[in-house]
Amino acid sequence: MKPIFSMTRTENIILDSIADGVFTVDRDWRITTFNRAAEQITGVSRGDAIGQPCKEVLKADICEKTCLLRQTQETGRPIVNRTVRIITASGHRIPVSISTAILKDESGNAIGAVETFRDISVEEKLRKKIQGRYSFEDILSKNPRMQQLFDILPDLAASGSTVLLEGESGTGKELFARAIHNLSSRKSGPFIAVNCGALPDTLLESELFGYKAGAFTDAKRDKPGRFRRAEKGTLFLDEIGDISPAMQVRLLRVLQERTYEPLGSVESVPADARIIAATNRRLEDLVHEGKFREDLYYRINVVRLVLPPLRERMEDLPLLADHFIRHMNAVQNKDIPGISDDAMACLMSHEFPGNIRELENVIERSFILCKSGPILPQHLPEFLWTRETDELCGLPAETPTIKQMEASFLISVLRRNGWSRMKTASQLGIHKSTLFRKIRALGIQLPDRKERDKPVA
Amino acid sequence: MKIAVPFWNGHVATVFEAADEMVVIENLPEGDRVQRMEFLKGSSPLDRAVHLKDLGIDVLICGALSRSAAHRVEAAGIRLIPFVRGPVEEVIDAFREDRLDGERYFLPGCRAMAQNQGKLCRRRRNPLEGSDS
Numbered sequence: 194m195k196p197i198f199s200m201t202r203t204e205n206i207i208l209d210s211i212a213d214g215v216f217t218v219d220r221d222w223r224i225t226t227f228n229r230a231a232e233q234i235t236g237v238s239r240g241d242a243i244g245q246p247c248k249e250v251l252k253a254d255i256c257e258k259t260c261l262l263r264q265t266q267e268t269g270r271p272i273v274n275r276t277v278r279i280i281t282a283s284g285h286r287i288p289v290s291i292s293t294a295i296l297k298d299e300s301g302n303a304i305g306a307v308e309t310f311r312d313i314s315v316e317e318k319l320r321k322k323i324q325g326r327y328s329f330e331d332i333l334s335k336n337p338r339m340q341q342l343f344d345i346l347p348d349l350a351a352s353g354s355t356v357l358l359e360g361e362s363g364t365g366k367e368l369f370a371r372a373i374h375n376l377s378s379r380k381s382g383p384f385i386a387v388n389c390g391a392l393p394d395t396l397l398e399s400e401l402f403g404y405k406a407g408a409f410t411d412a413k414r415d416k417p418g419r420f421r422r423a424e425k426g427t428l429f430l431d432e433i434g435d436i437s438p439a440m441q442v443r444l445l446r447v448l449q450e451r452t453y454e455p456l457g458s459v460e461s462v463p464a465d466a467r468i469i470a471a472t473n474r475r476l477e478d479l480v481h482e483g484k485f486r487e488d489l490y491y492r493i494n495v496v497r498l499v500l501p502p503l504r505e506r507m508e509d510l511p512l513l514a515d516h517f518i519r520h521m522n523a524v525q526n527k528d529i530p531g532i533s534d535d536a537m538a539c540l541m542s543h544e545f546p547g548n549i550r551e552l553e554n555v556i557e558r559s560f561i562l563c564k565s566g567p568i569l570p571q572h573l574p575e576f577l578w579t580r581e582t583d584e585l586c587g588l589p590a591e592t593p594t595i596k597q598m599e600a601s602f603l604i605s606v607l608r609r610n611g612w613s614r615m616k617t618a619s620q621l622g623i624h625k626s627t628l629f630r631k632i633r634a635l636g637i638q639l640p641d642r643k644e645r646d647k648p649v650a
Numbered sequence: 651m652k653i654a655v656p657f658w659n660g661h662v663a664t665v666f667e668a669a670d671e672m673v674v675i676e677n678l679p680e681g682d683r684v685q686r687m688e689f690l691k692g693s694s695p696l697d698r699a700v701h702l703k704d705l706g707i708d709v710l711i712c713g714a715l716s717r718s719a720a721h722r723v724e725a726a727g728i729r730l731i732p733f734v735r736g737p738v739e740e741v742i743d744a745f746r747e748d749r750l751d752g753e754r755y756f757l758p759g760c761r762a763m764a765q766n767q768g769k770l771c772r773r774r775r776n777p778l779e780g781s782d783s
Contacts, residue, residue: 237759245758249735252714252757254668257658280665282759284732286716 200226212483214289216295218262219245219305227393234289234312236282247308252280253291259526262306267292275528276313330372332365336506342369344497349496350376355448357433357493358471360500363548366471367429369500376426379467382426385419390432393441402443404456412457416598420453433493434472434479438486445489449610468493503545503552505609510540511547518568519555525560532568539577540569542605600635603628612640652676652744653709654702656690657738663756664735665717667695673738674705695719699726711741711750714757733757733764 200208208215214231216224227242234428235242248256248518254277255261261272271294289310296305326483327335329343332612349356350373358366367386374384389397403418419428436444447453452461469494479485503510514532522529532540536559545551559572570577603617610616618628632639653676654671655662663669669690676684691701699722702710710723711731723730731750734741735757744750756764 235759237692241759248664249757250759252665254665256664280667280714280716282757282763284715284717284720284763286667286718 202268203292211309214310214312215307216242216247216250217305217307220303221261222247222262224250225305231310234281234287234310235279242520251308251310253277253289254279255526261291261293264306265295265306266303269295271295279310287312288317289313327512330368330373330375333512334506334509335512336501338501339506340507342500346372347376349373349498351378352496353377353379353467354495355468355470355493356495357476357497358469358500359475359497360471360473361546361548362473362504363550364500364502365549366473366500367431369498370427370429370469370471372649373469374429374467375426377467380424383423384427384429385423385466386429386431388431389420389440390435394437397436397440398443399456402453402455405458407457409456415455418453418455418467420447421455421462425465426467428466428468430468430470432472433470434474434476434485440488441486445486445492448489461589503548505611507541507609511537513552514540514556517553521557521560527560528565529560529563533570536568536570536573539573543577563623596635598638599631603631603635604637607637607639651708652706653711653735653742653743654688654705654707655711656713662711662713662734662741664713666698666710666712666732667719669712672783675742695722699723699728700706702726702728709745711745714760731764733760746779 208226209229211228212230214234215226215228216231219225223244224242224247227237227239229239231242233236235250235252242250247262248260261275261277265272271292273292274290275292276288276290278286279289290313291308291310293306293308295303296307325606327333329346332339332343334340334343346369356370356373358369360366370386371384374380387397387400393401397419399416401418401420403416403421404412406412406414421457430444433497443453447464450461453464454461476485476490476494480487480490503513511532514537518529518531521527540552540555547554555574555577556568559568559573563569563572606621607614607617610620614628614632615625618625621628631637652674654672654674656666656672657663658669658671672688672690674686674767676686678684688705690698692698695716695718698719702723703726707728709729709731711734712733713732714733715723718729720732731745733756734750735756736744741750741755744752744755751765753761
């Protein structure tokens with residue numbers, strides 16, 4: 194085949210001395226040069242590669258549908274550091290970072306394209322290792338309170354005790370329940386989840402305990418309940434705080450006697466399932482208000498874990514945002530490299546009442562608007578651009594005074610620490626009396642003692 | 651016997667993991683051939699292997715695939731002929747005529763791996779003429 198340009202010996206030596214894989218293609222996408230690093234990364238020799246279609250040599254997962262060289266040729270724009278996966282000649286699937294550019298002759302006419310690629314397996318392994326330090330099962334966090342929960346989770350899982358998970362909506366209660374199940378001796382059994390708050394009483398009863406044929410008009414045959422389906426496994430009862438008093442009595446009986454009766458049955462069936470209950474309300478308060486039975490509360494509350502809301506573990510926000518971006522990139526076959534500093538500032542200044550679920554939704558939404566490059570403030574939902582936060586997001590706003598900025602900063606740190614001045618002073622590295630003085634000088638109003646003393650965990 | 655060939659634009663798809671569609675060829679006992687298209691379900695190698703098994707596939711002729719995907723396909727009891735390239739019809743004919751071991755049908759530099767992984771060289775007879783359909 195006719196080469197698109199001839200390489201001198203010196204040029205070949207230079208090309209072979211480069212650590213990145215480099216190959217060039219002609220206008221028919223056939224390989225014309227192939228350096229030594231390219232041979233090493235792909236496992237294909239130069240002799241085998243020259244003259245072959247580049248997709249058959251590189252074997253990247255995007256070659257056929259979204260060829261980067263073709264994109265570069267069509268748009269005229271180079272592509273830099275796009276991560277794709279290739280399959281080597283020995284059958285290893287490895288991540289590589291690819292860059293592309295057009296090759297032109299002396300007259301400026303396109304005569305082909307050049308692609309450079311770098312094996313990033315080591316970087317990916319290191320990144321996973323670093324992330325591994327902050328992850329437990331599928332839960333990501335470097336927050337000290339979450340790390341404490343991670344520490345006790347294996348022992349808790351092994352104990353087999355009933356667990357109560359308390360936390361606001363979207364804090365990951367089901368992820369924790371699954372982690373406990375996966376770490377327990379029941380891991381080979383089923384994990385069955387029921388949202389108790391989503392079902393009316395009668396339906397919940399038949400869902401949990403099942404029914405016998407003829408128990409009611411439409412019961413043509415026996416139907417096993419969730420207790421039966423969770424046998425030798427774990428039954429996750431979500432939104433337990435929302436069940437009716439009548440249902441509370443039935444559940445209490447099951448927990449006490451470890452048996453239940455399906456609807457329409459006269460025989461008791463043993464309940465061999467570990468119970469993990471969860472609620473986004475404070476069950477203790479419901480007990481005080483007379484809305485939740487005290488005896489059931491104590492049955493469930495053998496071990497209680499309180500999951501902190503996202504606003505109290507904001508140091509996890511970059512970690513979680515990065516996780517969701519990588520997940521969305523994989524699902525939507527995109528290559529969004531990350532989130533800009535301005536957009537991150539927008540997120541950091543938001544309270545996230547919907548917690549991690551809300552963050553996930555925000556990232557998913559930003560993927561619709563962000564076609565390439567990092568996520569910018571304008572890709573985020575508008576409610577994150579409020580006047581209170583827009584100066585943080587790099588958007589024009591009235592310039593606050595130093596005093597206002599200091600007050601705003603102190604309030605956010607106090608809030609993150611559950612209004613504990615001791616913890617806030619410790620986190621800021623200042624003496625508590627200095628903090629008290631600043632609070633007074635800046636006129637910061639703390640919530641009343643009852644609100645302040647409410648445990649945040 | 652049912653043979654599946656993941657494809658793209660009429661050619662064997664270069665990467666099995668990235669393919670969306672496949673041609674399934676079934677040899678009927680009376681000698682007729684039935685050919686149809688199927689979508690490859692699942693994104694993980696395990697899901698894909700399970701899907702192939704559910705479809706009753708006996709032989710998978712495909713482009714490049716990772717070792718983990720190859721192990722899962724073979725563990726599902728499916729005979730694997732990997733790292734194959736070329737127009738689908740031509741590849742199927744070559745397979746029927748027992749001449750799929752030619753250099754031109756393999757991705758560059760991958761013939762040895764294909765023969766090792768897919769145990770191609772162990773074939774002794776034309777599988778489409780066999781009685782195990």
